[in-house]
Amino acid sequence: MKILVCVSKSPDTTAKVAFTDNNTKFDNNGVQWIINPYDEWYALVRAIELKEANAAVTIHLITVGLADTDPIIRKALALGGDEAIRVNVESQDSFFIASQIAEVAKTGSYDLIFTGKETIDFNGSSIGGMVAEFLQLPYISLATKFDLKESVTTITKEIEGGEEICEVVLPIVVSCQKGMAEARIPNMRGIMSARTKPLKVVEPVIANSLTSIDNFELPPAKAGVKLIAADNVEELVRLLREEAKVI
Amino acid sequence: MSVLIFVEIADGRIKKTALELISYGAKIAELLNVSAQAVVLGTTQDDLSQLGNYGVKKIIHADNEKLNQVEAESYTKIIAEIVEQTAAKLVLFSNNITGKSVAPRLSVRLKAGLVSGAVALPRITNGFVVKKTVFSGKAYAHVSINSDVKIITLNQNTYPALAVEGTAVIEKFNFEISTSKIKIIAINKISGEIPLTEAEIVVSAGRGLKGPENWGLVTGLAKVLNAATACSRPVADANWRPHNEHVGQTGTTIAPTLYFAIGISGAIQHLAGVNRSKVIVVINKDAEAPFFKAADYGIIGDAFEILPKLTKAISDIKNT
Ligand SMILES: Cc1cc2nc3c(=O)[nH]c(=O)nc-3n(C[C@H](O)[C@H](O)[C@H](O)COP(=O)(O)OP(=O)(O)OC[C@H]3O[C@@H](n4cnc5c(N)ncnc54)[C@H](O)[C@@H]3O)c2cc1C
Ligand SMILES: Nc1ncnc2c1ncn2[C@@H]1O[C@H](COP(=O)(O)O)[C@@H](O)[C@H]1O
Numbered sequence: 001m002k003i004l005v006c007v008s009k010s011p012d013t014t015a016k017v018a019f020t021d022n023n024t025k026f027d028n029n030g031v032q033w034i035i036n037p038y039d040e041w042y043a044l045v046r047a048i049e050l051k052e053a054n055a056a057v058t059i060h061l062i063t064v065g066l067a068d069t070d071p072i073i074r075k076a077l078a079l080g081g082d083e084a085i086r087v088n089v090e091s092q093d094s095f096f097i098a099s100q101i102a103e104v105a106k107t108g109s110y111d112l113i114f115t116g117k118e119t120i121d122f123n124g125s126s127i128g129g130m131v132a133e134f135l136q137l138p139y140i141s142l143a144t145k146f147d148l149k150e151s152v153t154t155i156t157k158e159i160e161g162g163e164e165i166c167e168v169v170l171p172i173v174v175s176c177q178k179g180m181a182e183a184r185i186p187n188m189r190g191i192m193s194a195r196t197k198p199l200k201v202v203e204p205v206i207a208n209s210l211t212s213i214d215n216f217e218l219p220p221a222k223a224g225v226k227l228i229a230a231d232n233v234e235e236l237v238r239l240l241r242e243e244a245k246v247i
Numbered sequence: 248m249s250v251l252i253f254v255e256i257a258d259g260r261i262k263k264t265a266l267e268l269i270s271y272g273a274k275i276a277e278l279l280n281v282s283a284q285a286v287v288l289g290t291t292q293d294d295l296s297q298l299g300n301y302g303v304k305k306i307i308h309a310d311n312e313k314l315n316q317v318e319a320e321s322y323t324k325i326i327a328e329i330v331e332q333t334a335a336k337l338v339l340f341s342n343n344i345t346g347k348s349v350a351p352r353l354s355v356r357l358k359a360g361l362v363s364g365a366v367a368l369p370r371i372t373n374g375f376v377v378k379k380t381v382f383s384g385k386a387y388a389h390v391s392i393n394s395d396v397k398i399i400t401l402n403q404n405t406y407p408a409l410a411v412e413g414t415a416v417i418e419k420f421n422f423e424i425s426t427s428k429i430k431i432i433a434i435n436k437i438s439g440e441i442p443l444t445e446a447e448i449v450v451s452a453g454r455g456l457k458g459p460e461n462w463g464l465v466t467g468l469a470k471v472l473n474a475a476t477a478c479s480r481p482v483a484d485a486n487w488r489p490h491n492e493h494v495g496q497t498g499t500t501i502a503p504t505l506y507f508a509i510g511i512s513g514a515i516q517h518l519a520g521v522n523r524s525k526v527i528v529v530i531n532k533d534a535e536a537p538f539f540k541a542a543d544y545g546i547i548g549d550a551f552e553i554l555p556k557l558t559k560a561i562s563d564i565k566n567t
Contacts, residue, residue, distance in 0.1 A: 011382075013496055013516045013519070014515050014516075017382045017385040017386050019386075037496075037497055038497070041497075093360070094351070094354075094361065095354060095355070095360065095361070098351075098355065120382070120383050120496060120519075121381060121382055122381055122388075123364055123379075123380060123381055123382075123383060124361075124363055125342075125347045125351075125363055125364075126347070126350065126351035126354070126361055126363055127351070128351070129319065129347070129348060129349075129350070129351030129352045129354075129355075130351045130352070130354060130355045132319075133323065133351070133352040133353075133354075133355035133356055134355055138319075138320060138427070138428045138429050139319050139320075139348065140429070141319070141344070141347055141348040142344060142347070142348075144490075154432075158344055158491070159317065159344055159345075159434070160255070160257055160262075160317075160343060160344050160345055160442070161257060161258075161436050161437060161442050162434065162435050162436035162437050163434075163435050164316070164431055164433070164434050164435075165431070165432050165433040165434075165435075166429050166430055166431045166432060167429075167430045168428060168429050168430070169428045178490060178493070178497060178498065179490060208358075209393075210354075210358065210359070210360030210392065210393055210394040211360040211362060211390050211391060211392050211393065211394075212390070212391050213388050213389070213390050213391075214376060214388075214389045214390065214391055215388070215389050216381070216386050216387065216388050216389075217386065217387045217388075218385075218387075219384075219385075219386070219387065219522070219523075222540070222541060222542070222543065223543075225529070225542040225543065225544065225545045226543065226545070227539075227544075227545050227546070227547065228545070228546050229546075230546050230547065230548030230549070230552070230553055233546070233553060233556045233557045233560050234560050236528070236544060236546060236560075237557070237564060239544060240505070240526070240528070240544070241564065244505075244526045244543065244544075246448070246504050246505040246525065247505065247561065
């Protein structure tokens with residue numbers, strides 16, 4: 001069984017969000033880059049667990065990005081991927097990235113393609129569904145559990161107002177979120193072995209971007225908190241009712 | 248030419264977010280000088296013609312119970328056919344679980360540029376530019392859609408549902424549905440509670456509440472406010488509260504009108520999920536808690552003393 005895990009790099013969750021070049025570029029200054037948490041904690045770790053349960057599983061990682069993504073990919077290999085593929089191009093819109101991933105997936109005969117729920121910088125939540133449509137595969141979004149038992153694959157996914165449990169036939173594309181697995185830290189052996197694992201760099205195929213970012217904007221700063229004495233909750237209720245008009 | 252609005256049905260009823268979306272779509276249609284049409288998949292007990300009161304002129308209804316469960320592949324196929332038939336140039340979804348599973352597929356099917364998580368009307372003079380949240384609510388991006396057909400998913404609670412005068416005609420849509428490779432074996436609905444992402448008011452608590460046995464204080468306040476409940480991540484991790492209540496960067500993102508943060512420190516990852524709330528009230532015994540910087544109103548004090556009093560005070564005004 002072959003699993004393809006899509007990993008992207010994202011700024012550390014505590015990174016200061018600021019922009020340069022007339023608000024057209026994210027300010028990289030002092031920013032630490034991490035594996036997008038959903039890709040790492042849920043998609044990749046669940047894939048690793050499947051491999052631990054069944055030695056016949058191989059995990060390939062794919063990322064669309066330039067060479068500055070390599071440290072992220074090495075970390076993902078250290079956690080437990082077998083080999084990695086980097087499509088050597090600056091990542092553009094979701095449609096473009098999904099086109100690139102689909103192209104690689106076409107030739108790899110993967111049984112499973114995992115993505116994260118969303119990237120924490122662009123928040124598109126769309127690449128998994130796009131890859132599935134390109135490949136004409138079924139897509140389960142926002143999976144919280146994934147079980148493989150012999151020939152039966154059972155997935156639990158979030159739906160509006162609850163959850164749905166379904167049985168699927170592979171191959172399939174799945175976007176992963178909380179519940180799938182628990183975060184792990186790479187161990188020394190993993191880090192050492194990651195250095196010699198293959199990281200294949202491939203050139204992109206020609207594909208369109210259908211959208212482009214014109215510029216960014218920061219939300220206006222809050223006016224500042226209005227403090228109310230702890231023994232005067234009535235005043236809070238009055239303010240919420242008369243000033244903020246929200247209750 | 249038209250703007251096509253996907254109206255979601257849940258348990259046979261029109262979803263509240265769908266009304267916001269219709270108002271949003273009707274406004275865009277007006278700006279573009281085209282008609283606004285709705286598409287409804289599945290059976291409903293509601294009278295669909297009432298959607299005319301939110302600005303759509305026509306409702307295309309694929310009235311078949313096989314569509315009562317959202318299945319991205321068949322939904323995509325049917326919506327794509329309707330887009331073709333109506334020559335729609337813009338397709339709208341709510342940016343919720345359903346929208347996230349269908350819109351990306353449709354985007355590829357139609358080669359239509361997708362912006363997910365819109366927070367305002369598009370700017371249509373000189374291109375087509377949509378404002379969306381990025382960096383988990385810490386910033387916005389203005390995104391140009393450059394394709395002929397376009398798709399937007401709208402964040403909830405960002406555009407008000409506005410009733411107008413109007414009527415809509417209903418047109419049935421006939422279709423073929425292929426058998427899905429996905430077999431649903433169970434559906435567990437969380438019944439009776441207000442869905443977190445749709446709630447106007449959310450009462451949320453963190454580790455400051457000390458343990459699950461104290462949550463009566465939180466649900467009690469939520470009850471008098473007719474609010475949904477939420478929690479910080481460590482609270483869900485410790486199983487004090489169900490996982491679907493966890494809000495933040497790695498949990499659910501919400502934007503209610505009023506958010507109560509009780510005994511939550513206000514870590515940046517928590518704020519990422521709630522910072523688009525209109526009004527934030529923080530109750531924390533530590534005056535230095537970072538959450539106060541993001542708050543509109545705050546009380547420095549012990550939640551165990553404040554909550555019963557606050558619940559009573561609100562219940563009092565509700566009863567007068
Ligand atoms: C990559 C990453 C992603 C994360 N994602 C999320 C996320 O999605 N959501 C999330 O919530 N967290 C997330 N976290 C965790 C986050 O960093 C914080 O650790 C977490 O939000 C803290 O939860 P808390 O405020 O409930 O607990 P604490 O930080 O322990 O704060 C408890 C607060 O309660 C106050 N308090 C104590 N007793 C009382 C009392 N009697 N009355 C009133 N106040 C009292 C204290 O002063 C304190 O401010 C993430 C972390 C990382 C690294
Ligand atoms: N540049 C990229 N390379 C590889 N995978 C990606 C890339 N960007 C996003 N993904 C995957 O697609 C998921 C959803 O991303 P998005 O649609 O941008 O929110 C992420 O969680 C990743 O698994």
